[in-house]
Amino acid sequence: MSREKMIKTLVDADTLRSELRDNSVRVIDVRRKEDYQRDHIPTAVNLPLADLLSDDSPERVLKMAQNMGIDDETSVVVYDDTFGALASRVAWTLQYLGHSDVSLLDMTYSSWKSTGLETDSKDVSFGAKTHSMKIRPEILATVDYLEKVKSDKNVVILDNRERLNYLEQHIPGAINIPYRTLASDEKILRPKDELKRILKNRGLSEDAEIITYCGSVGTLSGLGFYALKTTDFPNVRLYVRSFKEWKGLNKPIVKQENANYWDLSAE
């Protein structure tokens, strides 16, 4: 079994705490700088998502990773306080440039804290390390790729936005599993057997290739990506530029017609 197969997509608090004690993990906090400065998981480094998104070219991200003291062998755990969506986007980016040992903390920072687990307010930094670049195109979907596979029956396009947004407009042929479906009350993702059941009910098969997308930058769909990964779907891609790009390029859009569903919302 290759090393990658043994890496878990999710780590729980106990595992992370023992890795922290062994000093065998690099923890990345993707919240805003001011939140991080108030307190964070001990030894975590801060990489605000907005900072990453300002230029997420592999070259820049590689440099950022190296500056956080991450080399090819470093075990990385990412967390956020936004139900795992922002952490997913950062984790995916690291995976995309070839870092294999990256996982998500299975709870948000708020639940970590309210559980009474240790926090720290010290800003930390680590000596720069060297990391190689091995881009993994097989986990990325671009608009060209979507065009290429749109009539491939084995490809499922999965929209992780909320139901009303999906009804209003979506990529032709896409099915909808809102990101809220993926979480449980305590964890950023439901237990594997529950997720499996829900995905099976919706007719998703492990043989299919699944492309997740959401509104703009691939956060909600990043969570979708990892939901599928933890459920042992081998072929998953993230359409990282998502619906914003699709729409901006005037690609075809499908709408649920002749119903005023928005007026049912109490928002």
Place this chain on the structure above:
Amino acid sequence: MNLSSTIVRRHKDAKMPKINWARSEESENFAKTVKLFRQGKIDQDLFRRFRLQHGAYGTRMTDDYAMVRIKIPAGEIYPHQMEKLATLSEAFSIGSAHVSTRQNVQLHWVILEDVSEIMRGLAEVGLTSREACGNSVRNVMCSPLAGTCGEEQFDATPYAMATAKFLLRNPMNQSLPRKFKFNFTCCENHGMVRMTDVGLIPQIKTVDGQEQRGFKIFLGGGLGNKSFVGHQLEDFTPEEDLLYTSIATIRIFDRLGDRKNMARNRMRYLVDQLGWEQFRNLVLKERAIVRATQSVIVKLSVDTTPQKIEPPIRVSGFDGKSVPDGFSRWKKNNTYKQKQDNYYSATITLEAGDITASQLRALAEVTRDYSAEGTARTGFVQDVVIRWVSESDLVHVYSKLLEVGLANPGSLTMAHPVGCSGTTSCNLALTNSHRLAKEIQRKFLELKLDDDDDLRDSTIKISGCPNSCGQHEIATVGFFGGGGRIGKDMYPVYQMSIGGRSDGQTALGVNVMRIPAKRVIPAVLKLIEMFKADKRQGDSLKSWIHKIVTGHSDSQIKSVDDIKKILLPFTQVPSIDSDKDFYADYGSDSHYHTRTGKGECAA
């Protein structure tokens, strides 16, 4: 606003439901059946009946989605159940839930393949959607004020619960000719006993110096394409006959009801066709048979253990420093004084019954913290009632509601219209009645009409088609939707009726005229203006209209025709070039067309 928190939070699971309405195996069975249906192994009609029996209703213009209707028997809902509904609405619906006029909670735009997951979640908190649709006994209603109403003779809630429990999944009523509805109330004024198949008002009769509990029972009423007012079965039905009467009535309907003509097969048509006297005799005879032949163990399990009332634990009193703005207006128009000293019931105004997931969670918290009974009730007008709030806590409740956008005033007034789901999700709808109800509410609140005592006891109810889900026929001012046409262009329009009521003098509204959708609000305001100018001392809008429609007007406006004349300008149809908006329904900017699919009120 700086209210100090004075409440010690009670334990999260302090109050658990006495009745578990769920059967956990039903969700898996549903998931399996959906799969068989998708594989073409179950025929469409059979599947539709199965789906409806499990509470999943079709959705406008699509087979991919369902509306899941969750029964809340007698409206009694626990905080953890509200929280579960919040989670389910986010995971599988649109992030909002809808409180119906029959005390159900509905989740719309649910993918058919996800319905089983909702059922699974409901079972975790003891709720069910079973028999919430289809040809079954629907949610058993009970006045949300039962047990607290000053006019009631006793609390009907345990009887409603027992009836619901007896009939749910009962083989006797799994395949009725059509749906069947029970409404319990507290008193004449707070219920709708004459507008349902079986309506019941609690009564106490003194026999030989002994007080005996029983009911006034009304049969064969109902709203719909053709509406009927129910008939009183007998002077007094003692409580031990409640079950026998229910069984007898259901049996007669099951045996004689029309199974062919779906448009004419509610029990009220059977009563109409046989004539009340004959129908009544059949029921009474059947009841004698039921009474003689039922085993002694077949009885209602009425739980009359006194309700636990535990006032929240107080650490320090309210400091009285900062009462939020609008509190007195809200208290006046959103609360009932209970028959129990010092306690109030607070009604929560929702816009056409819609509530977000986070608002549901907030309501759960308010219920836990401030209701001494620890539960809430869904109401009859797309609302939620939090009862047993001590008077001094009302201000805390108000400020909590204010924080989450649930403190809209006027829930007990005309400023709280009912609107069915209309074109937001219903296959039969012709207009967006749902949005119109919201627009009227916003306008009324903007004009502070909720605070106008003359309008207080009036109602506005709107249906998106001639079927009466919005209950327009029992409204002081009612509307049902349709399409108007000029040349090749269509525009949304509403038939307006006035003078409907559902109290002791129950009457159906009298048709006035067709008003274009975009003129409904000005027409209602004009009607109010007319009333203000014409009314006599002591008249409310309701009593003024009542006099007009019954031919007893004692002022200038004598008849519905007089009203018509004044409202006539609102029926003018502008050209499409001069007023494009006129030709679009609320919630839509495109040109109006009527589009309907197949209804599923009859399975």
